[in-house]
Amino acid sequence: MTVKIIVNxxxxxxxxxxxxxxxxxxLSLPKKRIAVELNSEVLxxxxxxxxxxxxxxxxxxxxxxxxx
Amino acid sequence: xxxxxxxxxxxxxxxxxIGTGKYRSYDEMKAAHAASxxxxxxxxVNRVPLDGSSESFLDHLNPQMKIVPNTAGCYDADxxxxxxxxxxxxxxxxxxxxxxxxxxxxxxxxxxxxLEAAKVLVKEGFVVLPYFTDDLIMAKKxxxxxxxxxxxxxxxxxxxxxxxxxxxxxxxxxxxxxATIIVDAGVGVSSDAAIAMELGADALLMNTSxxxxxxxxxxxxxxxxxxxxxxxxxxxxxMPKRLYASASSPIEGAIK
Numbered sequence: 001m002t003v004k005i006i007v008n009x010x011x012x013x014x015x016x017x018x019x020x021x022x023x024x025x026x027l028s029l030p031k032k033r034i035a036v037e038l039n040s041e042v043l044x045x046x047x048x049x050x051x052x053x054x055x056x057x058x059x060x061x062x063x064x065x066x067x068x
Numbered sequence: 069x070x071x072x073x074x075x076x077x078x079x080x081x082x083x084x085x086i087g088t089g090k091y092r093s094y095d096e097m098k099a100a101h102a103a104s105x106x107x108x109x110x111x112x113v114n115r116v117p118l119d120g121s122s123e124s125f126l127d128h129l130n131p132q133m134k135i136v137p138n139t140a141g142c143y144d145a146d147x148x149x150x151x152x153x154x155x156x157x158x159x160x161x162x163x164x165x166x167x168x169x170x171x172x173x174x175x176x177x178x179x180x181x182x183l184e185a186a187k188v189l190v191k192e193g194f195v196v197l198p199y200f201t202d203d204l205i206m207a208k209k210x211x212x213x214x215x216x217x218x219x220x221x222x223x224x225x226x227x228x229x230x231x232x233x234x235x236x237x238x239x240x241x242x243x244x245x246x247a248t249i250i251v252d253a254g255v256g257v258s259s260d261a262a263i264a265m266e267l268g269a270d271a272l273l274m275n276t277s278x279x280x281x282x283x284x285x286x287x288x289x290x291x292x293x294x295x296x297x298x299x300x301x302x303x304x305x306x307m308p309k310r311l312y313a314s315a316s317s318p319i320e321g322a323i324k
Contacts, residue, residue: 008115028120035158042153060115062154065125066097067112067140068087068225068253068275 003055014053021048024061034063071303073271075248076163076195076216078134080107083265084295085136085250086288087275088112090226094128096284101130104278104288109133110165112140113155136197138165143178145185152189164189165219165252165273166198175225179206183213190214199252202236204243211247218247219273222264223254226276230260234267241268258287258294265298266306 001016007027014026020043024031036043037060043051053059073080086106091097101109109129116122129135137155142148145168152164168185170178177200189196190213198210202220210218220240223229231237232254240249251264252273264272272295281287 008118010118012118027118029116029118030122030124033124033126033158034116035154037150037154040150042150042157044157060150060154062113062151062158063116063122063125064111064135064137064155064158065114066087066089066091067110067138068089068273 003053005053005056006058008059008061016055018053019049020051020053020059023053023059024048029061030063034061036061071299075271080271081105082107082292082295083269083271083299084261084292085110085252085271085273086278087273088125088129089275090279091284092279097279098128098130099285100278100288101133102288103285103292105292107133108136110136110138110273110275112138113151113158114141134163135159135161136163136165137161139167139185140169142168143170143181144168145181145188148181148185149188152185152194153192156194162193163195164197166196177201177221179203183209186210186215187213197250202233202240204236204240207240207244207247207249211244216248217250217270219250219252221253222251222260223256225253226280227254228256228260228277228280229254230256231263231267234263237264237267237269255291258290261291261294262298262301265295266301268302269298 002013003016073083082105084106085108086104087110139148139151148168168178168181170176179200182198186196186198196215198215199219200206207218222231248270250271251269255274255277278284278288
């Protein structure tokens with residue numbers, strides 16, 4: 001079964017019941033020096049393995065780039 | 069006693085803080101950073117691209133430099149607060165350059181939203197360095213809210229116009245003698261940097277003036293020297309300005 005979620009503003013269809021950590025792997029996203037927000041709240045790294053992603057979840061996955 | 073720059077329990081030899089945006093290449097950025105002598109550097113928070121194209125930007129920074137994330141791209145307190153929390157989580161740093169912008173053309177700060185975000189973030193233990201307009205009243209409010217420094221602009225971000233209102237900065241320095249004032253945004257060339265320091269700024273933050281210079285590393289050196297010169301001049305106490313002349317050579321005793 002798949003669920004629709006929004007990651008960085010883009011809709012993605014992913015396996016139901018994925019953990020946040022598994023989602024990052026599934027999307028081939030880097031895991032170092034990034035942060036994840038789940039439905040407008042920071043999702044601490046320590047909780048990635050245990051937090052399940054549900055239908056309609058909105059995630060922001062951020063890293064650092066050049067800036068002033 | 070050495071004239072070091074103290075901020076939130078840290079001590080820096082350099083009063084120049086440098087950005088990481090707009091460089092033509094990582095090599096140019098690294099050379100400019102090295103030439104600048106800066107010990108603190110700002111970075112932006114951005115969505116990781118989902119197409120797998122992300123590079124590890126931070127790997128290109130000198131690891132000795134203190135990295136301060138900013139909340140650029142945020143147009144309200146809520147987004148700035150969320151961005152700051154994410155930056156802290158990702159980098160394990162309490163420091164944040166708080167930037168809440170009012171509109172896209174001027175990139176002028178929304179002071180009201182900045183103050184609102186500052187209050188929340190200070191309560192959450194952040195070291196908040198707020199970017200705002202050069203307004204004494206707003207400076208007082210930000211300091212009262214618990215910001216360890218205030219960062220008034222010289223001119224709009226990336227405009228290179230230099231200090232547009234020297235009187236505002238002079239007033240701020242005089243009225244807030246113990247505050248840490250970091251002039252941020254709008255510096256274009258080394259004389260702008262010297263002027264800001266001569267007006268009493270404790271430090272300067274600049275990005276475009278170096279990144280968009282023809283020779284970024286050379287301009288970074290110029291800025292380093294200008295910040296040092298301006299600081300020395302400020303500490304030395306400048307001569308007064310006079311409307312009329314004051315002779316440098318003796319008036320009497322010239323041959324007739």
